[in-house]
Each structure stands twice: as C-alpha cells, then as structure tokens.
Amino acid sequence: MEELLNISPIHASILVVLLPFVAFLIQAIRGKKSNSGNISLIAITLSTLLSGIFVFAEVWNYLPMHSTYDWFRIGEKTFTIGILLNNLTVLMLFIVCIVALPVHIYSRAYMKGDPGLHRYWMYLSLFCFAMLGLCISKNILVSYIFWELVGFASYLLIGFWFTKESAVQANKKAFLINRIGDLGFLIGIAAVFTSFGTLDLVELFGKEGLIYSEFDKDSGLMTLAGLGFFLGAMAKSAQFPLHIWLPDAMEGPTSVSSLIHAATMVAAGVFLLCTIFPLFNDTVLLLITIIGTITATLAAYFAAGQYDIKRVLAFSTISQLGYMMAAVGIGAWDAALFHLATHAFFKCLLFLCAGAVIHEIAHAKTIAGLDFDPQDLRNMGGLRKYMPKTFVLMSIASLALAGFPLTSGFLSKDAIVIATFEWAFHKGGAYFIVPILLVLVSIITAFYIGRLIFKAFMGESRLPEPAESNIHEAPKQMLYPMYFLAICSLFFVFSINPISYHQAGILSGFSVNYTFKEIHSLHLFIPLTLTATALISWIIGYRWYVLNKYPLNAESGWIKAETNQLGINDFINNTIVKVTLIISRASVWLDKYIVEGLVNSASKGTLYLSKIATLLDRHLVDGFVMAIRNLTIGLSRVAAWWDKHIVDGIVNTIAGLAYYLGHLLRWVQNGRIQNYLGFAFTIVLIGILYLILR
C-alpha cells in the first residue's frame, strides 16, 4: 500500500494523460453502447484525483522534475518524448482536469438521449487526452502533435451534429483557421531546431523553463520563430483577425463549448506562449500586446451587440483571451496565467448556466410544439422566477467576469490592468493606449454581461405562453457541477486576501522579472475605478433593459460608434496584412487578394453602417475568408485549364505531328504491287542520277 501511494509524479502524470486515451480506445472498440459515458467519467475522475494528489501537490512550489524517453533518431539527431513537470505545467494540468470533471458530470444530463452519444464521449475523452498531453509535454514537437490533436478533437466535437449544415461549415472553418496557426507553429519549430539543434524545453531553457540562454534574441531567425509560435497561439486562442472561427464553433453542444471553446483549448495558445516565453524578443512581444489589446477591445464591443446567448459568451471569451495575450506581451505572463486559471472556472460556469437555460427552453419548446430559437436573448426574460438557482450561479459568474470584488476575476483582472499601467508608465507615450483600452474593455465587459443577465433573467418574460409554463430548474446532475464551479469563481480559492492579488498563490508560484517598476498608488486607484465603472454600467444597463428606458431609439448613436469601430477595423486589417506578409512571405496572390478584399470591404462599408455589430463582424471578416476561398478556387480552375489546354496541348501537338508524318509515309505502302515496283524503280533511277551527276 505504501508502495502504491509513493507513486512518482512523473508516472502519475503519465497515467493522468493516458487514462482518457484508454477510455477513448475502449469506447472506439466497443462501438455504440448506451453506457459509454461511464468509462469517460471514471477516466477523468481518476485523472483529476491523480493530477491533484500526486502531481500538483507534489510538484507545485517544490523542485521541478522531468524525464525523457528516446522516440526516434533521424540522421544524427535524436528526438525525444519527455515529461516536464514544473509549476507552469502542473498548474495547467490540474486546471484542465478540474474543469473537465464537472463538464463530464454535466454532460451526462445535458446530452442524455442523443443518438450519437457514444461518439460524444469518445471525442470528449480524446480531447482530454490531447489537452492533458499538451500540458506536460517537454518536447516542442510532441507539443505540436498534441496541439493539432486538440484541434482535431475540437473539429469532431463542433461537427458532432454532422447533419446540420452550419455545424459542418463551422468545424471546417475552425480546423482550417487552426491549421494556419499550426503552420506558424511548425515554422517556429523549424526555426528553433535550426538555431539550437534541439526541441527539448529543458535543454532550451533550463529546468525551470524560465532561464534565458545565451543567444542572439534579436536575430531575424528568432523573430521569425517568435512570430511563428505567436501565429499558432493566435489561431488557437482566437486572436484578431483569426478569431472568426470561435463564434461559429458555438454550433457544437454547449458542454463542449464550455470545456473546449472557453476554458481549456482556447487557453492553450496563452499557455504555449508562457512555456516558450524566453524565446520572444521585443518586436514579437510588442506585437503580442497589440494583438491582444485589439482583440480584447473589438470582441468586447461585438459582444455587446449579440442576441444569441452563446455568441455573447463566445465574444466574451475572445475578449478575455485578448486580455491574457496583452499580459503575456508586456511580460507579465504570470498575471496572464492567473487570469487563465480564474477565467477557466467562471467562463465554464457561464457556459454551463447558458446551457442549462437553453436545455430547459428547448425542452419546453419541444413539449409545447413551438418553433423558436431557444438561444435567442430576445425570446428570454424573467427566467429568474423559474430558474432561481441558475440565476444565482450565473450572477456569480458574471460578477467574476466583470471583475467585482470578492470574486476571482477581480484579482486576476486587476493584476493584468495594473501591470499594463506600470508597463505603460515605464515605456511612456503612446503605450498608454493599451491600459486605457483595457480599462475600456473592462467597462464594456461589465455592461454586456449585465445586459445578458438583465435580458435573460429580469424583466418580463418574452417566451410564448405555452412554453413558459413548462420551464423549471435544471436537473441536479447539471446543478452540482455548477455549484462547484461557482465556488471556484470566488476569491478564497486563489487568495486569502480578497482585495489584493499579491497574496495569490498562483502568482507567487512564478518568479517573473518584470522589466518595469511597481507603482503603489495604482494598486488602490485601478480596482476602485474598475469597480465603480462596472457599477455605473450596470445601472445604465438595468435602466435600459429592465426598466425599458432605452435611450438609443435614434439609430444615430449606434451608427456613430460603428463608424469609429470600422475605421479602427480597417486600420487593424492593414497592419495584420503587413505582419502576415513578414511572417510567411505569403504567395503573391494571397497578398494581392487581401488588399483587394480591403478595397471591397471599404466599398461595402457604407452598407454595413446601418447594421448591428454582429453583421459587421460576420460580413467583414468572414467576407475575407470567403473571398480568399473563391480566389483560390478561381486560381485553381485557371491552373486546371492551363493543365488541360496548354501542357496537354503541347503533348498532343507532338503526338499529332508524329501521326501526320506516319500517315504520309503510310501512303507509300498501299499494297499495289505495281506501285511498289514503280517506287523501287524511281529510287533506282534517283540513285543512278546521283551516280551520274556526282
């Protein structure tokens, strides 16, 4: 027994990763069985226990450990599979487990009765395997493998209802945009391999994963590597302008959205950047900050205009990921990780609550035999009366998202905003745009999440009468995981002190050398400002949406805001185009196309002015993708034509020529004996003439 309990963290972590994989295999082999959920549940429960007791508790704030196994040798280079356990990786491992477990329990009730249930559990286990493997992998190449597998699992889960056209479109889009990022990742790997001859994280950065090696960080190759890795992170963490896949990914089951597209997979980009942080030079870091800030701002703005409850949350996720990216960019990657951890819990909870609401409304809809969109906020309202527990839980999560005191979000968001202010003071000048924008985002965040709560739970019900009476609280199996997550959204899980983030355990686990000084006055001023503005925005929201004193009857106010946003949008697109060109030296046509797409979008811009933010986002950014697709198709048609007519044509011409010559000679052999004789004599005659005239 003693032996059994003394399992080493390395072995325990291997088990943690492999258990879901075994579950996946068993379900794949067993095929369609109704009770397949049990296997996944058991696997993830064991994984959670192991990762908590034997890995996290053992390694956190103790010595990091790692272990390496040879995988294969190519030429003279050996590639390894390794496990790296340090504060960063075990934290991530634990978070993934602890979020995945409630989602699994929740799914049992949420997905009950779906005909493809066994596939759901299979894919979910595959996802857990890939995500957990990504967390503790020591070799970047192996990380890449898990990275793509995570994307693959997400592809399968988004397209879970594969007969639904929109779901299939969405999963294709998600995979392809992730593939763009993967290529960046691959180029990054190639650049690291060329520079250092190894892909082992410990060999690269030392055991802690933090030590700066001696190398020329500012060389073009390292910039390329940094940009490559960042491109990967951009796609996975849905950063502007590659964020377009995430709102569409909401086509998958809500439980999947909560686990994959809110808490874990999308955070993998942030995690990757933290892992290889020492590689980045100032150019890349600045770019990360810029992109993160832009994403945070735009996504928050878009979120305020959504009517689909899941899309509000999706844009909110993008916005929060932008926060984390910005924090990584300024060098405060510990703050980013802290926010990643807190965000994982409350965003997962938000999705689960939204799922509960959708589940109940859809259920009521089926009973009443009506047809309306169960996810549309305009159909909700007054749900507080029917689902009081869900309402309380969702309010807690919303407060955490808005960064209200006593919640975890308050701590982590303050950590990021204060760090950005300090960074901006250190740098001065135009760098102040970043913290100011982040504060603005914080206000909009409070506003849009307030709007969601007010529209869905307060005021009068807008549901059709027969459906309304059928709505009741979600089943217990769904509520318990939500309680757990709600507790994890409060401050005491992360820090004893509810107002200052300095006591937060996660932050003290990482020793980050800030390049900028701490400014004490900010630590009082910023939290106060954020809380006050959040309160004000809620009051406004309450007046607008609950008391129906909506002041923006005239469309002009919105239009003005839209106009400004569009200006920024175009500008951002321009910079992205330039950066992308530097990153990948993309083929000429691509370049030409995006520039052209900009022109197109500018001309269509006037049309978009009158539409709400949703349409703006969909048409502008999606339009690019569609147009790129069309151009690609067009080009390939031209290529096919060229192939058929020109390349083939040359071949056919040669063949025709040979045939014509042959035909000419064939005429001599006409089978008439007299002609043969005549030809023979002619030849003889020519010969004689030649002999004579010679």
Next chain:
Amino acid sequence: MITLTHFLVVSACIFSIGLYTVLAKRNAIMILVGIELMINAAILNFVAFGRYDKINYSGQVFALFAIVLAAASVAVGLAIILNVYRHYKTINPDQITDLRD
C-alpha cells in the same frame, strides 16, 4: 556499221516499253507481256555481248537458256492468271486486294 551501241539502244527501248507496260497496264496478261519484253531486252544484250566471247559462245548459250526460262515462266504465269481469273472473276491486279491492310 552496226556497233554494240545500236544493240544496246534497241534493247534499252524494248526494256523501257516492257517496264511501262508492267507499271501502267491494268491487265495481268499485258503485264506478263511486258515482263516478256523486258526478258527479251536482256536476251538481246546477251547476244550482243556474246560476240566478245568467241571461244565458249556463252552469250548465245545464256540467251537460249533465258528463252527456255521465259517460256516456262509464261506458262506458269498464264496458269496463275487463269486461276486468279476463276477465283476473282477479274485479272486487274488493282482489284485483287485480299492481302491489303
């Protein structure tokens, strides 16, 4: 004085006529006649050159030999033509195209 050249000219004329007949006529018998003419042109040459061999008279001997041969070939040729005629009901070589591709 009739020199060797005269013989050769006559023989060449006969040969050319024979050749023309063989190439141009659409009647197997006429072709056979043409062949005979060509053979006779050759025989004439034999005889003409025979005067340079006064000991063995090999020219004359060969001429006799060739005449016999020509007679035999005419016999065989006519027999073939007769059979061809029975089979195809024609002796125009252009219409006998069974071996053509």
Next chain:
Amino acid sequence: MGLLSLLIFLPLAATLLILLLPANLQKSYRYIALGITLTQFFIAGSLYLQFDQSAAGINTVEGYQFVEQIPWIRLSLGSLGQLEIDYFLGVDGVSLPLLLLCAFVMLMAVGASWNTSKSPKGYFALIMLLNMAVMGIFTALDFFLFYIFYEVMLLPLYFLIGIWGGANREYAAIKFFIYTLFGSVFMLLIIVGLYFSVINPETGAHTFNMLHMMNPDNYVDGSFFAYLNNYNEVLGIPARMIGFIVLFIAFAIKIPIVPLHTWLPDAHVEAPTPVSIILAGILLKIGGYGIIRVCYSIFPDMTVDANWWLGLIGIISILYGALNALAQTDLKRLIAYSSVSHMGFVLLGLASMTAEGMAGAVFQMISHGFLSAALFFLVGVIYDRVHDRYIYNFRGLASLMPAYTGFVAVAFFASLGLPGFSAFIGEAFVIIGTFNAESVGTGIPRWMAIAGSLGILLSAVYFLWTLQRMFFGQTRVKGGEEWLTALKDVTIRERIVLFPTLALALLLGVMPSLVFDTLNSSVLNLVSLLSPYF
C-alpha cells in the same frame, strides 16, 4: 538462389502457372496471386528484420546486404573491350523499406482485384509480371539490369490500363506509355555514355555496375562523363549536367513533377482500382527512388549545382498540385492531384540535402505509398457500388455508410498530415529539413520551407471540403432510391484491406523509428557523398 532472387522470380513463376492453368480453374488464379504476394510480403518482412541497421549502403558494396552478384553477359567486343553485365542485386537502408512497401501494396492490389471478372487469366498474369518488374527495380544494382526491369514494368501496365480501364482507357494507356518511354529512351543513351566512361577497377573493362559509377576514381580521364579533364559540352552545357538532367527527367516523369504530370490524372482516372493502387503506391516511388539511387549517387556534383531548381520544382508541384486538387469535381482526380502535391514534398525534401529533409522525403514516400493506395481503394469502394465518383452527386454519406465514412475520415486526416499518422512525420521533417538547409549551406532558401508548408494548409482545405461536401449534411444522392440501396457499407473483404493499411499509417506515425532506424546510416552516407560539393 538468394532471398532477393526469390522475391523477383516468385511472381514470374506465378505468371507462368496462371498462364498454364486451364480456364475452368480461373477461380484459383486469385488464390495463386494472393499466396505469392503473401509469401513475398513475409520474405520482405523477414529481410527487414534481419537487416543490419549499421550498414551504410549507397556507394559501397559492403554497405549493401543480401547481395547476389553473378556474371550474366560476357561478350568480347573486339576493340571496344569486354562487355560486362552482371546479375547484381542488393538492398540498403533506402531500398529495403521501399521493397517492403512494394510487397505490401501488391498485397493490397490483389485484395482489391478479388472480384475481377474480365478475363482473370490475363489480368492476374500481368499483375504478377508487374510485381516481378518492380521488385527487380528496387533491388537491381547493375544499371543494365535496372533498365531492363524498368522497361518490363511498362508493358503490363500498358495492358492493364488499356484493357481493364474505364471509358477513355486507350488514350490514357498510350499517354502513360509514351510519357514513360520518352524518359527511359533518353535514359538509355546516358546509360551507354556512362558505360563508356566507367571502368571496373578489378578487370579494367567497362562496366554497368552502378556502384562503380558512383566512385569518381573509376572514370576514364577525358571520357564523356569524366569528373576530371572533362571538356565535353553539349549546347554549352557540361556533359555531366546533361546526364544529370536527362536522368532526372526520366525519373521526374514518374514522380511526377509539374509540368510533366499530365499522364497521372488520366492514367489514374481510367485505370481500374487495383492498378491505381499500384500506380500511386509503387510507381510514383520508383521516381523518387531512382533520383536517390541514380541521379544523386552517380552525379552528386551536379545534384548540388542543380538543387535550387529541384527545390523550386518541388514547391511548384506541391502548390500547383494542391490548387488543382481543389478545383476537381471527380473524387479520383482529386486524389490523383493530391498525389502530385504530396510527391512534391519528396522532391523538396531531397533537394534540401539535409539528413532530416532526405529521411523525411523517404518517409513521405513510404507513407504516401500506402495512404494513397488506401485513398484509391476507398474511391473504388464507392465506384463499385454506383459507378459514379462525381463529388456533387453525393451528400450526407455519413448517415448512410458510417463505417465507410470513418475509414475515409481517417484516411483523409492521415493524408492531410494529422499528427499521429505517418504523413505528418514525413511532411514535418521535410519542412524542418528544408528550413535547416540554409544553415547547412545547401542552397535551399528558407522561403521554400514556408511555401511548402502552405501546401499542408491547402491539403487540409481540399480534404476537409470534400469531407463536408460528400459525407456531412442531410443525405442526398443523385441516383435516388436505387443508389440508396446500392450504397451498402464496407464489406468484410474491404475492411480486411483497409484496416491494416490505416493501422500501419498510425503505427508509423507513432513509431517512426521503425523506418528511420533502417534509413539513418544510408541517408547519412548519402549526405556525406553530397557534402564535398556544397
């Protein structure tokens, strides 16, 4: 008789046996073919297990294993000296994995031709003849012998496409034949030129031995292809460069490269499924193998001069093939073009001349060998049922044929380079090796690696698009009720063929060392052969 000879002559014996058996025993032909290919597979497998992985191969006879060398033709040519042609076989780390692949794909092809009803006698006899020829190509070390096998291979393929093919089969067969012959005829000229430039150091006679051709010391000073004192030029191009280019074109047609690829889509579309499998699985690899064995090893100096162009051709093939595949509406054509794109990676990897790039290229050949075979087999499955492969005629097949969709999805994702499958290892290391080339100084710039990686993206685009168009959504097929009943899920026989193939893709993706361990010393030796000329 050595094991390699056994590998070559077993199928020949099968050909004779099939030809001798009377037609009322025609059910037995396929069992003979299956038995022979199975035996071959086990022989090749046992060779693979016995292989000493430290043997360096490439240019020394000591590096080869299972060598058989018997004097075959000895003819005194008077003043031209003695004609020396050997029956000379051997395998090294490059050819052995390909040989095993060959045996495997042949097994698959026999499995795919199980229900052939049109004159099975000729069909199986030709398949076995083809089998013999390809086995010979991968083992021959005498250039003359190599050439013979190379030409013998054409004949059965011509008839297999021309007789058992689809509607436009004669056109496709002729096109294929002429393309390949075009390459090999000029190859013969170079072979003769090489013969007169090289002497066997032991006997002093001219020789066709490829290993002697790889040693610069064996060249006669001042001869046409000599390294030293070579002033021979054709149209202002050095003679050795001409030799390299001509041989390269001969093999490049097989690979195929853009713009010499137009035979491939036609041949694939018209060929019956098993022949498509052999074409994609083996024939294309002969091109890559020939470039390594002949162009790279005999003309290393010229290879290094030309490799920028090789890389460029690789890039063009990758992108052009992928773009073409995207525009196709015939599923088989799409896969044919994807082959062009994937084989472009092989050329790019070879051009990089780094150990990672070249090992990646050979790995990519092997991986593409059975993955493309599986893809063609999958197309065959649907074509067998409804005789249609037009993408837009199918929709939502996932609800109708779930197991088939599963196989297709796995094959598609494996082909588009999902990690865990073999194609990923091949493509990733081609990209990494190419990226590394600039540091090593082989003259391949980094942008080629980035451009090549775009090909990976495009392959995801066309495969996923196809998956979405054909398999997802609501079920709707062109043929209505009739098709719905005809479209049965995969049978046991089809599962038996598909499952090992895809399992192998997974196995090699997880344990690439199975191939790399065999490959490494040969690839390193090849790099050291090339590196003096960097």
